[in-house]
Amino acid sequence: MARERSFWGWGWADRFPDDAGRRALAAHLASMLGIDRPEPRPAPRIDGIALPPPALAIPPALAPFCTAAANERISHCWGKGYRDLVRGFAGDFSGAPDLVARPRSEEELERVLGWCAQSGVAAIPFGGGTSVVGGVERPPRGGRFAAAVAVDTGALDRVLEVDPVSRSARIQAGATGPALESQLAGHGLTLRHFPQSFEFSTLGGWIATRAGGHFATLYTHIDDLVESVRMITPRGTWESRRLPASGAGPAPDRLVLGSEGILGVVTEAWMRVQARPRHRASATVFFDEFPAAVDAARAIAQAGLYPANCRLLDPTEARINLVAADGSAVLLLAFESADHALEAWVGRALAIAIAHHGRCPDGPAIRDDGVHPSPSGAAGSWRAAFLEAPYLQNTLVSLGMIADTFETACTWDRFPGLHQAVCAAVKDAIRRAGAGANGGVLGCRFTHVYPDGPAPYYTFIASGRPGAELEQWAEIKRAASEALAANGATITHHHAVGRLHRPWYDRERPPLFAQALRAAKAAVDPAGVLNPGVLID
């Protein structure tokens, strides 16, 4: 029997804890936040969901790969952000698409898009459905679109071709992380793009949203791993040439990257893959003061060492993820290579960290035998918490907690002011929203670092009022987003824009770029049916 996905929350249904497990977490939250123990609420049942009836019947041309079944409409309704989990837990699937199409070929995909364009039906590209920004929702009912089809790329999940000389592979866009990695492994290759959503998100989704991956430096976004892209638009096929680099006009792929399904549906891409790493070196560095740790991360980012991991946890992140309980900030450093031993690299990075008052009691850990041992100590705790986090969010929602993350990037000179402003704004909003008199819990980590700035990632937990959680959350989210905008940071480093970030995205991008993008969209999607409301109107 196939393992069942949660219809309302993140991941596998069997990972949702029982009542005893939830009560244990509730006790922990009560002590951490200084609140009464939240009460576990019963999880929703799929057979109790009331769905609006489909606004149209399946057209015969799409019948072989299209469905209006309730369970499919439910599982293609929302993404996996906090708001989606709250709605799902409450049994609210009012945004369900009318139909779900699952084309098995580009020809079938063209058929769906052609039909949508002709019929004025919104086409919502759907990869793994893990958007946390409302990127896979239908536009509101009662608006321009009376009907919407979710276009699920999941049937296109093969690695079609491998070029071991150039270290490239042609991969279909519907392949999830595990699906493409297992196919590449047969060739001794790997893409090494491991976003937190890795298990369920797809290559096409990564490309459409400029996903951030495994590497803390250098090849941080999927953008850098794309050699060429093939996309189906309502006006036909858009395909770039396989090239390691080019200077011929503005890069076509860069208009596809981040286009979030408004220009077309990516069907395949040639991706830059790599040999599996054999050499690994890592170090965990503790700092008494977060600012000193920030300076260390900056110095390492500017040193030209290019660690695969350079993740800085502030004391709260370190504490809530069980990495350090003593108020230290923690810098997790790691290097990897398929080619060479890494003593010189990790040694120099560690020397920089220590020069910035870091402590590395265990020294660096080095392995040159190709074995990737399960990380232990702080790095191991971190990894376990990282993989568990989306499931934890399910549980927190079931306890009525408000728990979400947001992320950004800014130049180094702006980080101290930004960080202070964000912390003040979020804690203040939590109080104002009645979600915690003490301002809740707010932690910060750097997911990626660049020579000119970090990508800070924030997590907050507060206590919701039953039925008012989404309003409370919206107030906190708004305060956070305003603080980012006011301090010259981006509304998203790798979570994308979707519908959730639109107000701040609209202020961030050059207005003339918005006009250019609108014109470009009109050229490839004249009926404007692709993911309406995302990025532009």
Add this chain to the structure above:
Amino acid sequence: MARERSFWGWGWADRFPDDAGRRALAAHLASMLGIDRPEPRPAPRIDGIALPPPALAIPPALAPFCTAAANERISHCWGKGYRDLVRGFAGDFSGAPDLVARPRSEEELERVLGWCAQSGVAAIPFGGGTSVVGGVERPPRGGRFAAAVAVDTGALDRVLEVDPVSRSARIQAGATGPALESQLAGHGLTLRHFPQSFEFSTLGGWIATRAGGHFATLYTHIDDLVESVRMITPRGTWESRRLPASGAGPAPDRLVLGSEGILGVVTEAWMRVQARPRHRASATVFFDEFPAAVDAARAIAQAGLYPANCRLLDPTEARINLVAADGSAVLLLAFESADHALEAWVGRALAIAIAHHGRCPDGPAIRDDGVHPSPSGAAGSWRAAFLEAPYLQNTLVSLGMIADTFETACTWDRFPGLHQAVCAAVKDAIRRAGAGANGGVLGCRFTHVYPDGPAPYYTFIASGRPGAELEQWAEIKRAASEALAANGATITHHHAVGRLHRPWYDRERPPLFAQALRAAKAAVDPAGVLNPGVLID
């Protein structure tokens, strides 16, 4: 007295050799190519140039910064490609703009563009004027545009602001390489973007053409050094936010990069700068066989070592640049760092090269004292030849020779077939064009290398028939470009498209991208006055 620029050729006028120097080169060419000694022809004199009269008078609003002086019209007529040098040497300046505007502020630039849009006058953005692809030419007389203004950004040449924490600097687009480097040097910083045109080309030109620079790996194009861009369009100002990275929609800067002046005129950019390197390590490796050297370059490019230099010269390049006369291919490796000593890096790269049958008789050279010694030996010979090459082209043109370069990029799997096809096509075209029964001289080097492919750069020399050189050259250029297109390579890695590469660019880019780009241009330049004919019609 200010040093005088050549009005017809590359660089400083005083660098043009006297007759004795030219006769010495002629003798060398005769023996190298097996031809009669070419005869030095007299250089043109600027006072002998017959210019078409300006098609319009200077409008009063532009008078303070606009001229119709003959010498300015002549120096803003062509770029510096082979075709430009031949036309210039022949005294042909029929493509001279009617006026030359040199705005001293963004307000003056807006005034020029506004006037052009209103009057239907073509506006040709002009940075250093070093285009080798017809990127700074007016559209043909008798077409849609009766008049054209060259818009010279040279008055905007300041480093306006430096952020030492984020290692960024706000630099005006008209600054040449030496101008911006000398201003940055006062802050202990450097951009380290050293294209061959460095002395005369400008930051704005680099951005508009996606220039290729100093670094053989990683930060190869100017694209990677851009933090944000400010551009004036006929519809107003386009300015992106300073960010180290973002995932918010398609990257706005990436539409500006490579736009070659068709969307607007870049006025300034925040650029990622760096500390000056203190540590240097280099090695020169000789190979008996070019294919083994190619494999070595590939292995180094895929090793994650990121050399600053990884330039591979084939035996012909090595010979004509006096790097190696014995038929060896030569790989010039260099690493640099402001942070750490580089033994481990150069040691591993050298080990890879030697494992591919390379010979490094002198071993690596390592300096950790911040001193950059004048490179000696093969690297020194290469550097001298590299800097001299554009001047050499002047001299070759004056001798009636056909001498040009073209460059590309392709995936590693395609390189052997591409190289064979290019060599056969060019040598065949040289014979067919009556430019050398032995097929002339054709050399290849890699200027940049990527994990998934090299950027090969070709140089050819053949003997022209007086008066027929441009036809002969066009036949060779066409054959080379067709070979690139037929073998899946790009028409340009870093020379841009301009008017020269249009036919092949049109076939290379996705047709739907062309439509999107056309629509985007119409949004910001509705009158279509900016650099007409470049990239799109």
